[in-house]
Amino acid sequence: MTTDFIPFNRPYATGKELAYQTDALHSSHLSGDGTFTKRCHRWIEEHTGCSKALLTHSCTSALDMAALLLDIQSGDEVILPSYTFVSTANAFVLRGAVPVFVDIRQDTLNLDEKLIEDAITTRTRAIVPVHYAGVSCEMDSIAAIARRHGLRIVEDAAQGIMAGYKNRALGAIGDLGSFSFHETKNIISGEGGSLMVRDEELAKRAEIIREKGTDRGRFFRGEVDKYTWQDVGSSFLPSELIAAFLWSQLEEAQRITRERLEIWRRYHQMLEPLERRGLLRRPIVPVDCQHNGHIYYILLAPEIDRQQLLAGLKQAGIGAVFHYVPLHSSPAGLRYGRAHGELALTTALSQRLVRLPMWVGLNETQQQRVCEVLTALLEK
Structure with missing residues (x-):
């Protein structure tokens, strides 16, 4: 082994991460949805055009939320490529759904849109295109298929931040989308992710699911006088320390x-x-x-x-x-x-x-x- 090893990946730091995390510490708000989280949400919404962005623990968590939002049930089917990370399938398998694997294109290694329609059955609920290497799937064709069959589109854009299709941001073309901020990605926070929601009604429910099934967000905005259990959900919020690190990356x-x-x-x-x-x-x-x-x-x-x-x-x-x-x-x-x-x-x-x-x-x-x-x- 030579001494000047060239690693496959080296996480990049902008130099502002520790300063922003110190700011978060001094703010006395270390749990989720503080100042830095709100900055990240605004940035993602402005740069993708989605109705609502919500930081999560990981892209996996964002996909888990997507399956909950679509009320995926046991026996439902979801079409996706086999050439993807396990989280793409697991999010739906956890709800009892069957992932239906379709072959990929030879050029991009993305889901082959020409094979999707033949894989659709009466049980199909969603199509999950994965944008491999930050190169978009053929989204116009996939969207047309989804419209014809009344299906939802969940974009796995784990690798897709700052990438686009016909000048539309990946992750905000389908009904729901997800980013990863894992240390191997372009923009990082160590671990972390984001859910992007296009539909405003889904966005309202997404906020509840992300906050353990409560309307806590509405309470803090002064829209209700107390918050209570409203829906299924879990704890999907990352801490302000993660959001502060991420903000230093999004700025750059x-x-x-x-x-x-x-x-x-x-x-x-x-x-x-x-x-x-x-x-x-x-x-x-x-x-x-x-x-x-x-x-x-x-x-x-x-x-x-x-x-x-x-x-x-x-x-x-x-x-x-x-x-x-x-x-x-x-x-x-x-x-x-x-x-x-x-x-x-x-x-x-x-x-x-x-x-x-x-x-x-x-x-x-x-x-x-x-x-x-x-x-x-x-x-x-």
């Missing part, structure tokens, strides 16, 4: 995104010769998608041994990793869900994907080293 979101996109573009240029030689395929971003530089992945030629390549990169001091094991092939996926069709692309592409180091501060020299080592290994 434009700059962070610009820097990530520059790193992404350098990789894209450096790896073009390897793509021309047929050793790998670079990411494809459709013209209607405004991505955010979240992930730079490569798809290896089918004959290349991925595990051997990853081991070689690790030995050279480079932290490259693979990504999801498809849910439809997992023990829980087989138990709780069902695959619609063979999902041949999901299986094949997931076995060829490698994610390269990607974080703000990764410099051109480091990227050149990554690409030089990658080239040497592929040429073997």
Whole structure:
């Protein structure tokens, strides 16, 4: 192992995190929905156009809230890709629903909108598009399908902050959407997430569900003289310390995104010769998608041994990793869900994907080293 290890991820700090957290501490308000939480809510609402944004403990929590908001019941079905993180399915499985896995597109690795309609049954309640690597699904087509069949859309935009589709912000195109602020994401708070709600009636109920099923928010606004148990719910509020950290990141979101996109573009240029030689395929971003530089992945030629390549990169001091094991092939996926069709692309592409180091501060020299080592290994 070389001494100058290049990690896969390095959480980025703007420099204001501790100062803002100190401000929160001095405010004597450390529980949720304080000054910093309100600032984050306003920022997300203004930058996405959603009716209501609500910070949560995680993107997982936001998806859990979405399933509660839609009154998902036992036996309902929800259409989603198998190539995603387990939270996408778990949120609905916890309500007794069946995740119906549909294959992905070859270009973006997103849910293939052309296969959705055939997977719809009388039990289908929602479509859950996952915007892989911050590149949007084909949302106009998905929205048209949802309208025809009276279905809701829940966007899993865990990787999608500051990304868009036809200049509309991801996470606020469907009925409900979710962001992640996990330390591996572009904008971070260690752990954390956000629910975005487009429908104002759903927004009112979302606030109650998030506050343990009570109308506590209305009480603090002076709209009622006491708060009581109104609905199902749980504790989904992050503390002000988390919100203060997040606010320092949201203030710099434009700059962070610009820097990530520059790193992404350098990789894209450096790896073009390897793509021309047929050793790998670079990411494809459709013209209607405004991505955010979240992930730079490569798809290896089918004959290349991925595990051997990853081991070689690790030995050279480079932290490259693979990504999801498809849910439809997992023990829980087989138990709780069902695959619609063979999902041949999901299986094949997931076995060829490698994610390269990607974080703000990764410099051109480091990227050149990554690409030089990658080239040497592929040429073997």
